[in-house]
Amino acid sequence: MTDVLTAVLWLAGAAFSLLAAVGVLRMPDVFTRMQASTKASTFGIGCLLAGAAVQMGDFGSLIRVASIGAFLLMTTPVAGHVIARASYLADVPLWKGTVLDERRQQMERDAAKAAKEAPAP
């Protein structure tokens, strides 16, 4: 029974990790790559950890596996946010099919407003 559960969890986890890697390889720009990697890898690793906990079954390894899982769940969103912010501020080019860039629109509106209020002499 535990073997079957472990097999299912490990195969699901490996499939999700592979999907994350395919996303990182195939997506067109940094931000889409990042959303493929962070979400899928979190869930994939969660499945792998759960399978390992079921397979080992003793309390010490359960604590270790749970702490790895909790740590990854806490840090992956933070790391994704930090990379996204850094690469946006560093003007990494967006994909050409991007439909919404609110910060750039706001900056253009501000620039137009400033030009209207203070016309060049």
Added chain:
Amino acid sequence: MLELITQATIVILALAVLMAFVRIVRGPTLPDRIVAMDLLGVLVVGLIVVLAASSGVRATLDAAIVIALIGFLGTVAYATYVERGDPQ
């Protein structure tokens, strides 16, 4: 039967590691490479956990904890570097 499943899991994870490596080599900008490195760290943690569970050596899990910690710190450090410097 679990033997076979374990082998298949390890092969699939190795394939994913290979894809992350391809992105590290090809990635046009530095943030691409950082994202791929982050994914690589997570995949290595998963690989170590699967190997630890299949071989029954519990001490290996401590290595996975350490790699998860250091991977996060490295990602944040690289991101601060990108925010200050040239992304190319």
